[in-house]
Amino acid sequence: MRHIFVDIRSIIVMSGLFFLFISCEEKSAVQELSLKDGLNTIALSLDENGTLYYEVKRNGESLIKKSPLGLVCNQGDFTRGLAVDEVSPVQERRENYRLKVGNSMQIDRALKSKSVSFKNDSGALMTVDLIAGEEGVAFRYRFPEAPADIRIVEEEITGFHIGEGAEAWLQPYNKAGDYTPAYEDFYLNMDSGDAMSDPRNPSVGWCMPALFNVNNQRNWVLIAESGTDGSYVGCHLSPDSEGGIYKIAFAKKDEKYTLPIDEEADAAPRSDLPWTMPWRVVIIGDKAGDILLSTLITDLAPASKIEDTSWIGSGKASWSWWSHPDDHSPEIYDGFTDLAVDFDWEYTLFDAGWEEANKEGDIIKKALSKGIKPMVWGYSANYFNPEERKKRFKELAAMGIKGVKIDFWCSDRQETMNALQGVFEDAANEHLMVNLHGATVPRGWHRTWPNFMTAEAILGTESYFYEQRFPERAAEQNTVLPFTRNVAGPADYTPVALTMRKFPRLTTAAHELATSMIYTSGIIHFADSREIFGSFPEEVKNLLKEMPATWDKTECIVGEPGKGIVLSRQKDSLSYIIGINGTAEEHSVKIDLSKYSGEFSAFRLIAEGEDPLMEFDSNTYPVDTEWTYTMAPRGGFIIQFVNDTN
Incomplete structure (x- = not known):
């Protein structure tokens, strides 16, 4: 058997090394591509049948286990019989942009990207674009050729193998009705792989974003989409996880109650070629707060199409x-x-x-x-x-x-x-x-x-x-x-x-x-x-x-989904700390205020009044190094930093 090994390289980037390893072998052999930034890794592999898989790791530990990739189209099957056709060089990209609304206004992110093209049995091409960065990884499909016919994706077999037993927060994807689907259901706390229980409305899957606490609760993963435009459907996850593998599912044909959509129109995504599809995004963090603060979804979205945004105001x-x-x-x-x-x-x-x-x-x-x-x-x-x-x-x-x-x-x-x-x-x-x-x-x-x-x-x-x-x-x-x-x-x-x-x-x-x-x-x-x-x-x-309605900077001080959250928010000269309790019990938090002591002499605390359901109480305190507070059951507070104590 002929073996070709190409391009072993390392590039210094942020917190570690960016490694690329390609093993190009004959179609019957396993082939891998690993894209790594020293922290988060996405790797592609082909099995002996030419079936494509990927895996996501953080610091060498698997977060998304071996999971399927591929598309079934009206003009060809891209789920088996695949062989590597071309591998692009590693590219560095920097996403530097401003948002009108967000946890932070000015975004500056370094990402690494690479593309791998595959041929199927009939010689048609499909490209998989890969992204790796500090906040996670992402991938998308592209058809780079330009034949005249419209291509229809009949099935996308993309899966996310979380594995059973991880803690999950999943929202049911409601089936079509007078007011559904509209992403208005409870997020259910369960173990990955568990069946759906007691949604608000009859449901046909799980919504994205979908949150998981994985790797023996050492890491957090959020599965989401980015960059969906008019060339694709909005996707959700299949209702049956098949051992913790959540697969991409398409919008349903009957989702047209409120809209003038042709009764006979098929719901499968279709486009002329070339065709670039949405990003499948895997946001990764060591803490839940890392997920909350991530901008990976907007990092991957197309840049602003509005040249003059001066008229837009939050x-x-x-x-x-x-x-x-x-x-x-x-x-x-x-x-x-x-x-x-x-x-x-x-x-x-x-x-x-x-x-x-x-x-x-x-x-x-x-x-x-x-x-x-x-x-x-x-x-x-x-x-x-x-x-x-x-x-x-x-x-x-x-x-x-x-x-x-x-x-x-x-x-x-x-x-x-x-x-x-x-x-x-x-x-x-x-x-x-x-x-x-x-x-x-x-x-x-x-x-x-x-x-x-x-x-x-x-x-x-x-x-x-x-x-x-x-x-x-x-x-x-x-x-x-x-x-x-x-x-x-x-x-x-x-x-x-x-x-x-x-x-x-x-x-x-x-x-x-x-x-x-x-x-x-x-x-x-x-x-x-x-x-x-x-x-x-x-x-x-x-x-x-x-x-303000939007923020220059946000930090997550306490991030416990379902239990409590405390955020630090800043806009211009304004600074706040805000917390809410998600439980029916008291919830104590300890917050270091030392960084505020040089700028502010005091803080105003707004919390529950005598009638907690309807009234507020407000008191002003000096800024000390450490502040401990016990939130009321289902309660909350706002700290407003001030210099005028009157």
């Missing part, structure tokens, strides 16, 4: 629907414009029914006259057709509207992914910002389209109207979602919902207030009424006026 918004869901009168909308004025918020959102209240254009005119930027609700089907969408955006921009909340997408089909990209682009052309509701999870889109400010795809505070189990589970979920859903992109949780609804809240008022600073959203839509906000003590009112 901020806070008043919003009437949560407190007055059935009142669409001009007086209500005007009242919430006044609330935005009172709290120095930049935006107000006019939700469903706003057109009737705006017959004479008065609610829009009033907001603009008071310096408040109006955003308006819309129904997804009215923004699906490109020509109708462009026309509608022009009309809204001419009225002085600054953003759109488009609702009820309920589909991950390729047609929907394509329409969403059109929404971002066409809205940008009219200087409109975008908020998606009833929609899929973001996939790095807020880098590519900075006018994409936030999205639902989260079990938020509207669930106090609709989900009996929400009050009991809300605190726990609030400490899981920052490590899962919010890593994928900005999340419109609609925080500070204090008024008791159909299913009464169990979290404290301080917990609810803290969620507005725990979750990351380009525009924060506050949920409650003018009366509730007006009743807050001055310290809380001032906090709501001052707090």
Whole structure:
């Protein structure tokens, strides 16, 4: 048998060495490629049948065990009979960019990349691109050739072999219905390989991002997607893990209830060639906080397609629907414009029914006259057709509207992914910002389209109207979602919902207030009424006026999904520490404040008042080296660093 060994090299990079080893042998032999940055490794191998696999390691220990790769297409099978055709040189790439919304604004990441091309039995080519960096690894498929016919991917066999027994936090992927799939289910804490139990709605798989604590709980792994555009479907994970192997599953054919999609159209992804598919992302950390802070999803997303972003601004918004869901009168909308004025918020959102209240254009005119930027609700089907969408955006921009909340997408089909990209682009052309509701999870889109400010795809505070189990589970979920859903992109949780609804809240008022600073959203839509906000003590009112909607720097001080989270946040000269308790028991935290002592003389603590469910208490303390605090059951706190102790 003929053996060729090529190119053993090492390149200094960050914390270690970047090694490349290629063994090119005949088709019947095993072949490997290892891409390593001294910390995280992704390796490809072919077995004797020409079947492709990969493995992910950290510091030499396997996190994603040997897992399948490959595609079954209408024009060929790329799951067996493969042979290496070409291996590219190692390339260094640096992703240096600014975000309009995120845990940090300025991102600078070093990555290593390599591409391996394979031929199948009929000589057709498939390329696998590999990425390795400090925060994890990623891979994607490409068809580099350009034949005339449309290629259809009938099946993607990509798997993620976590292995049984790892702790997992997985969200059921709800089957198609009037309001599903919309990524609005609980994240279930289980062992990898366990069957699904008691989802909110009938379900057909697991959502991404999917979080795992692996390697005897020494490492954390988040499985996600990045860069999905109109050339592919949104993907989830199969419901049956087959011994801990979670496989990619496509959007279903019936995901079209709310959209004008052809009844007969097949849901399999299709494109002309060449064709580049989304990244499969494996974020890796030694702590859960490493996952929360990762930017790997946006690192891999296409760069901004908006040249001038000066008109795009994060901020806070008043919003009437949560407190007055059935009142669409001009007086209500005007009242919430006044609330935005009172709290120095930049935006107000006019939700469903706003057109009737705006017959004479008065609610829009009033907001603009008071310096408040109006955003308006819309129904997804009215923004699906490109020509109708462009026309509608022009009309809204001419009225002085600054953003759109488009609702009820309920589909991950390729047609929907394509329409969403059109929404971002066409809205940008009219200087409109975008908020998606009833929609899929973001996939790095807020880098590519900075006018994409936030999205639902989260079990938020509207669930106090609709989900009996929400009050009991809300605190726990609030400490899981920052490590899962919010890593994928900005999340419109609609925080500070204090008024008791159909299913009464169990979290404290301080917990609810803290969620507005725990979750990351380009525009924060506050949920409650003018009366509730007006009743807050001055310290809380001032906090709501001052707090930013996005951050220059974030650190995770405590990261225990399902139990507790404490973040340090900074924006310009403002510094905060925010914590919430995900359990029904007290939760003590110890925090080193020494780094703040040179800049601030004191800190203001906002926590629970005499009635923990509805009231706040505020006290000011000197900045000491170490601070210990016991969070109330389902409670929370906010530290606001100050120099004026009055």
